[in-house]
Amino acid sequence: MVARSLLIFAIHYALLILLIGTSIFMANPLLKAFAGLFTGLVIGQLFVIGHDACHGSLCANRRMNRVIGTLAFLPTLTPFSTWAVGHNQVHHVYTNLKSRDYVWVPYSKAEYDALPAWRRVMERLYRTPFGHGLNYFVEIWWTRLFFPRRANIVRRSRVHLLDSLLVTVAACGVAAIVTTSAYMLGQNVILAIVCTMVVPFIEFNIIIGFLIFQHHTSPDIRWYADEAQWKTTQAQIDAVQHIVFPGILNLLFQNIMEHHAHHLDPSLSLHQLRPAQAALEASLGPGIRVVHWTPKRFAETARVCKLYDYGTHRWCDFDGNYTTKPVPAAL
Numbered sequence: 001m002v003a004r005s006l007l008i009f010a011i012h013y014a015l016l017i018l019l020i021g022t023s024i025f026m027a028n029p030l031l032k033a034f035a036g037l038f039t040g041l042v043i044g045q046l047f048v049i050g051h052d053a054c055h056g057s058l059c060a061n062r063r064m065n066r067v068i069g070t071l072a073f074l075p076t077l078t079p080f081s082t083w084a085v086g087h088n089q090v091h092h093v094y095t096n097l098k099s100r101d102y103v104w105v106p107y108s109k110a111e112y113d114a115l116p117a118w119r120r121v122m123e124r125l126y127r128t129p130f131g132h133g134l135n136y137f138v139e140i141w142w143t144r145l146f147f148p149r150r151a152n153i154v155r156r157s158r159v160h161l162l163d164s165l166l167v168t169v170a171a172c173g174v175a176a177i178v179t180t181s182a183y184m185l186g187q188n189v190i191l192a193i194v195c196t197m198v199v200p201f202i203e204f205n206i207i208i209g210f211l212i213f214q215h216h217t218s219p220d221i222r223w224y225a226d227e228a229q230w231k232t233t234q235a236q237i238d239a240v241q242h243i244v245f246p247g248i249l250n251l252l253f254q255n256i257m258e259h260h261a262h263h264l265d266p267s268l269s270l271h272q273l274r275p276a277q278a279a280l281e282a283s284l285g286p287g288i289r290v291v292h293w294t295p296k297r298f299a300e301t302a303r304v305c306k307l308y309d310y311g312t313h314r315w316c317d318f319d320g321n322y323t324t325k326p327v328p329a330a331l
Helices: 002-025 029-055 062-076 080-091 109-114 117-126 132-145 158-184 189-216 232-238 259-264 273-287 295-304
Strands: 242-244 290-292 307-309 314-316
Touching (some): 002 029, 002 189, 029 080, 029 189, 062 080, 062 158, 062 189, 080 132, 080 158, 109 307, 132 189, 158 189, 189 295, 232 259, 242 259, 259 273
Parallel strands (some): 242 290
Antiparallel strands (some): 307 314
């Protein structure tokens, strides 16, 4: 299993280097952009590998997980230690508990009305099918991962600063290589930077924002404001859904949508998630929410899941009108 994980990591990194090199040497702007789009997919898959390493599920050796996870996260400008705090110690521990979890936490009507006008505009944009990448970039990456302020991280330490500096130095190093190569080849430097770095990063934010939104947002998913009602294990069922994508997309996402299994046991590697999810669904039956993704269902979720009434467990729109029935507990 470890050898397989390392091989997958090595193949993806080699493919990343090949795509960046191809994009640099191609003179045709459309081919450069096309290579950049493929680069975005590869760094997204590397991020999933880094996510496994950060959970300690990629390799048995903790130091090896740290090294591989750090390298896998670099192309997405994700500091390893700040992701570990926000994802492992907050999101997984307090899934869908308001005031603790921060991933796509919905405002109540009163909270939304109290926001400044600019922030209400942002929230409306975030909760459209086209705003999910912007939400990840602003509310997660910029606010909590990349040089996070003390107020936005559980406990800031020196390693968080060092990891953010490492990401910055790595990005500057790649930019210098791309710039020098483009200049020597007589190509447009700005176009080279955009196609090899900017386009893939934007694409990654769109993909991860899109996926995270669907992990924990649905007319059938509960959020909690009362810690007494919220229970750790139950939240991993109530607050999660298994999204089944058509065909090859499930392979591209490397089983990360088998999300109940991941939340109940983060030590499972990406290769183990599919059989573990199948076992859970066979055991718990209707208690496990399985949703087959369609554009229509996705658009409907984005339409109805704007604000949340934590007292009645109902979703509502920005005017406070209920858009769903009360969300029942799964267990």
